[in-house]
Amino acid sequence: MMDLMDLLLIFLIFVGSVGFVVQPLFGRSVSIPAESDELELLKLKKRIIYRQIKELEMDYEIGNLNQDDYLLTRNELKREVAKVIKKIKSYSRKK
Amino acid sequence: MPVVGSVALNLGLGFSILTILILVFYLHTKDYRLYLTGQRSALGVSVLAIIATLVLINELLRGNFDVDYVAHYTSLETPLLFKFSALWAGQSGSLLFWLSILSVYSLIVIFLYRNRHRKLMPWILIVLTSVQLFFYTLINFITNPFEPTSADFVVANGNGLNPLLQNVTMALHPPTLYLGFVGFSIPFAFAIAALITKETNPLWIRSIRRWSLVTWLFLSIGIILGGWWAYQELGWGGYWAWDPVENASFMPWLTATAFIHSIMIQEKKNMLRVWNMVLIILTFGLSVFGTFLTRSGVLSSVHSFAESPLGPMFIYFVILILVVSTALIIRRLPLLKSRKRLESFTSRESGFLFNNVVFIVICFAVFWGTIFPIISEAVRGTKITVGPPFFNQVTVPIGLFLLFLTGVGPLLAWRRTSKQGFIKNFTIPTIAALIGLIVFLYLGFTGYVLVAQTLIVFVIVAILLEFYRGINARRRRFGENPAQALLRMIRKNRSRYGGYIVHLGIVFMFVGFVGGAFNQEKEFSLKPGESEQLGEYNFQLKNLREEERLNHYAWIADLRATDTHNKFITILHPEKRVYFFRSPDPDRRQAHSELDIYKGIIKDIYSVFTGIEVDKNTAYFKIMINPLVWWVWLGGYVLVFGALISLWPARRMI
Amino acid sequence: MASKNKFLFAIIGVAAVVVFWIYWVSVNSSADNPTLVRYLSIGELKDQNHTSRVKLGGVVQAGSIAISDSNLLDVTFMLEQGGETLPVRYYGTRPDLFKDGVEVILEGRYKDGIFIADQLQTKCASRYEGDLREETKTQSGEL
Numbered sequence: 001m002m003d004l005m006d007l008l009l010i011f012l013i014f015v016g017s018v019g020f021v022v023q024p025l026f027g028r029s030v031s032i033p034a035e036s037d038e039l040e041l042l043k044l045k046k047r048i049i050y051r052q053i054k055e056l057e058m059d060y061e062i063g064n065l066n067q068d069d070y071l072l073t074r075n076e077l078k079r080e081v082a083k084v085i086k087k088i089k090s091y092s093r094k095k
Numbered sequence: 096m097p098v099v100g101s102v103a104l105n106l107g108l109g110f111s112i113l114t115i116l117i118l119v120f121y122l123h124t125k126d127y128r129l130y131l132t133g134q135r136s137a138l139g140v141s142v143l144a145i146i147a148t149l150v151l152i153n154e155l156l157r158g159n160f161d162v163d164y165v166a167h168y169t170s171l172e173t174p175l176l177f178k179f180s181a182l183w184a185g186q187s188g189s190l191l192f193w194l195s196i197l198s199v200y201s202l203i204v205i206f207l208y209r210n211r212h213r214k215l216m217p218w219i220l221i222v223l224t225s226v227q228l229f230f231y232t233l234i235n236f237i238t239n240p241f242e243p244t245s246a247d248f249v250v251a252n253g254n255g256l257n258p259l260l261q262n263v264t265m266a267l268h269p270p271t272l273y274l275g276f277v278g279f280s281i282p283f284a285f286a287i288a289a290l291i292t293k294e295t296n297p298l299w300i301r302s303i304r305r306w307s308l309v310t311w312l313f314l315s316i317g318i319i320l321g322g323w324w325a326y327q328e329l330g331w332g333g334y335w336a337w338d339p340v341e342n343a344s345f346m347p348w349l350t351a352t353a354f355i356h357s358i359m360i361q362e363k364k365n366m367l368r369v370w371n372m373v374l375i376i377l378t379f380g381l382s383v384f385g386t387f388l389t390r391s392g393v394l395s396s397v398h399s400f401a402e403s404p405l406g407p408m409f410i411y412f413v414i415l416i417l418v419v420s421t422a423l424i425i426r427r428l429p430l431l432k433s434r435k436r437l438e439s440f441t442s443r444e445s446g447f448l449f450n451n452v453v454f455i456v457i458c459f460a461v462f463w464g465t466i467f468p469i470i471s472e473a474v475r476g477t478k479i480t481v482g483p484p485f486f487n488q489v490t491v492p493i494g495l496f497l498l499f500l501t502g503v504g505p506l507l508a509w510r511r512t513s514k515q516g517f518i519k520n521f522t523i524p525t526i527a528a529l530i531g532l533i534v535f536l537y538l539g540f541t542g543y544v545l546v547a548q549t550l551i552v553f554v555i556v557a558i559l560l561e562f563y564r565g566i567n568a569r570r571r572r573f574g575e576n577p578a579q580a581l582l583r584m585i586r587k588n589r590s591r592y593g594g595y596i597v598h599l600g601i602v603f604m605f606v607g608f609v610g611g612a613f614n615q616e617k618e619f620s621l622k623p624g625e626s627e628q629l630g631e632y633n634f635q636l637k638n639l640r641e642e643e644r645l646n647h648y649a650w651i652a653d654l655r656a657t658d659t660h661n662k663f664i665t666i667l668h669p670e671k672r673v674y675f676f677r678s679p680d681p682d683r684r685q686a687h688s689e690l691d692i693y694k695g696i697i698k699d700i701y702s703v704f705t706g707i708e709v710d711k712n713t714a715y716f717k718i719m720i721n722p723l724v725w726w727v728w729l730g731g732y733v734l735v736f737g738a739l740i741s742l743w744p745a746r747r748m749i
Numbered sequence: 750m751a752s753k754n755k756f757l758f759a760i761i762g763v764a765a766v767v768v769f770w771i772y773w774v775s776v777n778s779s780a781d782n783p784t785l786v787r788y789l790s791i792g793e794l795k796d797q798n799h800t801s802r803v804k805l806g807g808v809v810q811a812g813s814i815a816i817s818d819s820n821l822l823d824v825t826f827m828l829e830q831g832g833e834t835l836p837v838r839y840y841g842t843r844p845d846l847f848k849d850g851v852e853v854i855l856e857g858r859y860k861d862g863i864f865i866a867d868q869l870q871t872k873c874a875s876r877y878e879g880d881l882r883e884e885t886k887t888q889s890g891e892l
Contacts, residue, residue: 024131061568066513478788485784
């Protein structure tokens, strides 16, 4: 059933995959790379709030919102985004 | 060659166990080298599955009948495309196919997030590899596609694929469905990882939103293709029969649809976090359950289910998923609880919430109807079958309520809708719906049909109004012309307007469903020259021909359709075919009715050549008049178009 | 708190209504609207002499198919299942796969010793999978 070609292929697959997997273990020990997530998260938050403000403006213009609600929510969002921007600034200063 | 595939499967099994062990070890020691090793090992698990699949494809294309699977599902005459699609024609092949799709997805995950989600990734890989391990176990120990053909006989030619399945749509339907089924493993892995690591930041929610939209789209396309195939090939004149196999794909679609709605609230308001977890887990659970339903043989009878360990293993797996996930959610409840509350019934949020409840409730009804026969047989010994009338009767009113929500939801403001807002947004659609109601009443419609028609008018007007207002706002603000405004508006708010377009597609489908209430059918026999009446149409058999073709023998009818004013409409050519007609064994010969459909915006004329008496020169037909079916397919296209708009990457990838 | 309860009640209310609705539909199964249909064996059908609408499964006895001379759509055959047989009459379009020895599922009524079926399906384990294993054996046996 099994011819030489098959054997060779199996051998290659086996050695290749095992070698590939264990290789990092023989390297120098690496520390876990720093979490870049936090800054990214803040930036994402900023973007999300900006988008929310835009959408709010649009909803208002279309007429899905009354003025009171619109102003209230808008101010709330603006305050929030100000906080986030502040954090981003302090974060990049640290770096 | 098949032995290479077998070995790849064995190795894959070993590697998946190894991956889990290494990653767990990494989580203990925090030695990053171990993580890298684990990641590579996970890569290996996926690559090995793909190698095994490629080997099987190679055997299928070569027609190596020494492999039982190949002998079973292909023959020398099978066209190349269907030799390939035989990969998912049988049980073991389709399980391998499931695994290899998951492997492709898992490779994408490893590649995309190699530098992100550091806290989550080890657990994501553990979850994904565990799912792979499950399928590797099934394939290695229970149904191995590389099983050689029994030694005591030689196969000169394989069985070949059922002619019904030799159809391009049918070749595409299972893979798209599987892409959808399997795709939900990724959001599931993310959800479990987030629960375990107590990750609360919303970054991962963004990552899985796209995943779930893509898989939802695949699932939708798969379901629509299935309906299309049934309509084109099966000859009973419909596209949806509430067959358990169809339900199996419909249930995860329902929960996935609920999820892609409620995830928006989580993104915007950070609410409904527990609920979204539940939806992800339910969708994945139902996907696995669906694979189980279609592949374990439990549907034919509980006894065939008990004969093979495959069914019980699937059940254990689903139970394991549900138990572990539920336990995790309960433990993390305090973390997941949101501080914000819903404020008012007339808010966008509450619209979403009720939409979710309705989806879940439909899902429950379908689930109940699907498993009731199985349960009744297992518990009471007598099988009680649940027919389409049950599903139709139960789901029609709920579906109409959902249609109503589709129209109302987008008109509601976030948080709460003020009185003026209410009047402003609802006046025009409501008036339009009332006018529609009066017109349809006058035309003599009643009952559900009338309700559906009124709602359809309401929703279409509501959606168009939303577009109109958006365009107007931009025109006022930026002085753009309408076309410009429309394009820019969509580009700036892809997910929103894409979503509305999807809604429009769904409404078109409802138009088609309403048409189903007016189907007509008739069975009759004709000799050449004779004619028969159905509804406002007249059918005359002009001619009866026969033809010998490459792999079948065919009788072809030329059926001339005219309307009451004797105006010519079309000539239909339904065929009666016999496959394997050269086979000396009459049992091998297989009849097949190739139907012909005249498709129109208002009505389809559907013709089936049901039988022939050669000695009497008489042909038998079944003719159906199916109004508005065309709209179902149109709705399908619109839905796909809308989903693509939502998915189209914005300039800034998040 | 009150608002939270309000929503909870609304949701539970909707769910309760639907569960009742499902129950109601299941219980109100009738002849023109058969939501739930009993699936019986031939033995059970004969013993209990069911006259309501039921489903039956079995194999078409080889050589028993008799198609009416006057109408191709009118067919009678013997259904075999669990060592018992039952004459069946069916009028309508038959599936292409219908022939001797094929497994079928019927829906209809039992009347005066004959089962009058109005639905006839040939059985396939799954839509995607026709198990043709038996045929493999006979075919390769010949070679």
